[in-house]
Amino acid sequence: MNVFIVHAHPEPRSMNGAMTRTAVEELGARGHQVKVSDLHAMGFNPVMGAGDFDGFADGDFLKYQMEQERACTEDKLSADIAAEIEKCQWADLLILQFPISWFSVPGILKGWIDRVFVRGTFYGAGRTFERGGMQGKRAMLSLTTGGLPPMFSETGRFGGLYPLMFHLNYGSLRFVGYDVLDPFVVYGPARIGQDAREAYLDQWRTRLASVEDEAPIPYPLWDQFDENFQWLPGHEHALHTLRSPVASNSVMESAT
Amino acid sequence: MNVFIVHAHPEPRSMNGAMTRTAVEELGARGHQVKVSDLHAMGFNPVMGAGDFDGFADGDFLKYQMEQERACTEDKLSADIAAEIEKCQWADLLILQFPISWFSVPGILKGWIDRVFVRGTFYGAGRTFERGGMQGKRAMLSLTTGGLPPMFSETGRFGGLYPLMFHLNYGSLRFVGYDVLDPFVVYGPARIGQDAREAYLDQWRTRLASVEDEAPIPYPLWDQFDENFQWLPGHEHALHTLRSPVASNSVMESAT
Numbered sequence: 001m002n003v004f005i006v007h008a009h010p011e012p013r014s015m016n017g018a019m020t021r022t023a024v025e026e027l028g029a030r031g032h033q034v035k036v037s038d039l040h041a042m043g044f045n046p047v048m049g050a051g052d053f054d055g056f057a058d059g060d061f062l063k064y065q066m067e068q069e070r071a072c073t074e075d076k077l078s079a080d081i082a083a084e085i086e087k088c089q090w091a092d093l094l095i096l097q098f099p100i101s102w103f104s105v106p107g108i109l110k111g112w113i114d115r116v117f118v119r120g121t122f123y124g125a126g127r128t129f130e131r132g133g134m135q136g137k138r139a140m141l142s143l144t145t146g147g148l149p150p151m152f153s154e155t156g157r158f159g160g161l162y163p164l165m166f167h168l169n170y171g172s173l174r175f176v177g178y179d180v181l182d183p184f185v186v187y188g189p190a191r192i193g194q195d196a197r198e199a200y201l202d203q204w205r206t207r208l209a210s211v212e213d214e215a216p217i218p219y220p221l222w223d224q225f226d227e228n229f230q231w232l233p234g235h236e237h238a239l240h241t242l243r244s245p246v247a248s249n250s251v252m253e254s255a256t
Numbered sequence: 257m258n259v260f261i262v263h264a265h266p267e268p269r270s271m272n273g274a275m276t277r278t279a280v281e282e283l284g285a286r287g288h289q290v291k292v293s294d295l296h297a298m299g300f301n302p303v304m305g306a307g308d309f310d311g312f313a314d315g316d317f318l319k320y321q322m323e324q325e326r327a328c329t330e331d332k333l334s335a336d337i338a339a340e341i342e343k344c345q346w347a348d349l350l351i352l353q354f355p356i357s358w359f360s361v362p363g364i365l366k367g368w369i370d371r372v373f374v375r376g377t378f379y380g381a382g383r384t385f386e387r388g389g390m391q392g393k394r395a396m397l398s399l400t401t402g403g404l405p406p407m408f409s410e411t412g413r414f415g416g417l418y419p420l421m422f423h424l425n426y427g428s429l430r431f432v433g434y435d436v437l438d439p440f441v442v443y444g445p446a447r448i449g450q451d452a453r454e455a456y457l458d459q460w461r462t463r464l465a466s467v468e469d470e471a472p473i474p475y476p477l478w479d480q481f482d483e484n485f486q487w488l489p490g491h492e493h494a495l496h497t498l499r500s501p502v503a504s505n506s507v508m509e510s511a512t
Contacts, residue, residue: 010305011318046302046363049266062267103427107302107367114363150484157485164423171359228406229413
């Protein structure tokens with residue numbers, strides 16, 4: 001299996017750093033190929049702009065998604081974007097490794113998604129969700145939080161981790177076709193001791209050992225919707241899969 | 257009223273550009289003071305990093321939120337961050353103007369939140385939600401989508417716009433104390449004609465005319481939770497306010 005880890009933490013000695021190193025070791029030991037994009041170390045540019053393309057289709061009026069589509073066809077994407085796309089196409093599994101920041105990915109990783117998940121290669125008219133460009137591949141979030149589990153429980157102050165991750169799991173990864181695995185979550189690494197952090201790293205190794213065989217989140221399919229993108233009768237229950245808690249590595253099972 | 261618009265679109269001739277210009281005109285005509293941070297034009301840096309602070313508290317180990325807190329107290333934040341914080345403190349109303357990108361804000365705006373909503377001034381231990389640093393101020397999202405309304409309805413493919421905006425409205429703006437107003441949404445400006453776009457700009461003027469008097473989204477309050485951040489008995493219904501559709505400018509009322 002080919003694995004691509006996109007790593008978004010500025011401090012190598014952080015828990016995120018340890019998680020990426022652990023993944024590289026564990027996956028390598030199991031005979032998998034691993035590539036890492038360490039966004040801070042690379043100085044990755046997370047800002048969408050005119051420089052992402054060689055010329056404009058529409059005069060000098062920047063219509064970003066239109067230009068993405070044209071640039072895919074005509075091979076006119078900037079080199080930094082093309083290199084990341086190549087790694088996505090190479091990989092069977094994409095792992096986004098990051099500290100939750102404002103209940104989402106940090107800006108540098110958000111900008112990576114903005115610039116790399118190009119209209120054309122990743123999705124296009126009708127080619128979304130299970131018909132998306134990354135169909136047949138797997139993806140997962142691996143993240144750390146600032147807060148401890150109770151805040152993130154379904155009955156807690158933040159209303160559940162899963163609804164918070166909805167825009168990433170469903171709106172980004174699944175949207176372009178990935179089979180999305182449950183997130184791996186380390187709660188409050190800054191608030192726990194070294195032993196608890198090591199226990200999390202052991203959990204991470206165990207998780208990675210079987211990641212090829214895991215069942216993805218059972219998101220709805222296009223044939224459950226009508227031509228106006230509305231749920232067909234009898235499939236409304238599928239809405240639950242958009243909002244329900246994660247199945248494994250959930251708040252209750254965490255090591256803290 | 258002082259209004260601070262954070263504008264995140266690279267193309268001035270876009271609908272987002274028109275919306276910000278409309279807001280500046282309309283609010284100015286009504287005697288309000290307006291400041292705009294045009295993030296692309298400013299070349300705003302959206303990447304959290306060591307350069308955001310003058311020196312580290314903890315040797316050379318970057319613990320970002322800890323450094324934010326210290327830098328607030330000791331006045332050691334980088335000048336670009338300090339300038340944005342000053343505008344937030346000056347403003348009675350914050351407007352984030354952006355095109356939805358992967359069901360969130362673009363990377364440049366995400367990074368603005370990451371770097372500007374500093375631990376210390378904006379929030380801290382116990383000072384979150386209605387106790388946050390921006391309490392008494394208002395904030396709202398003003399955004400454009402790529403897709404048309406049916407996709408964003410509660411019974412549609414994306415499961416509703418409100419759950420998608422949850423990490424911004426509740427997890428970011430409300431978290432630091434803002435009274436959050438319903439988002440203003442322009443659906444698919446690239447797919448509609450100039451008349452429909454003008455109609456949206458008229459709606460935007462009308463909305464801004466009464467924005468001072470609008471009731472904010474009735475999010476839950478700290479006295480509805482126990483010391484373990486769990487909902488107190490009798491308040492579980494408040495969870496609905498986290499997930500329900502927006503009250504005004506909703507999909508069904510849109511101009512398209």
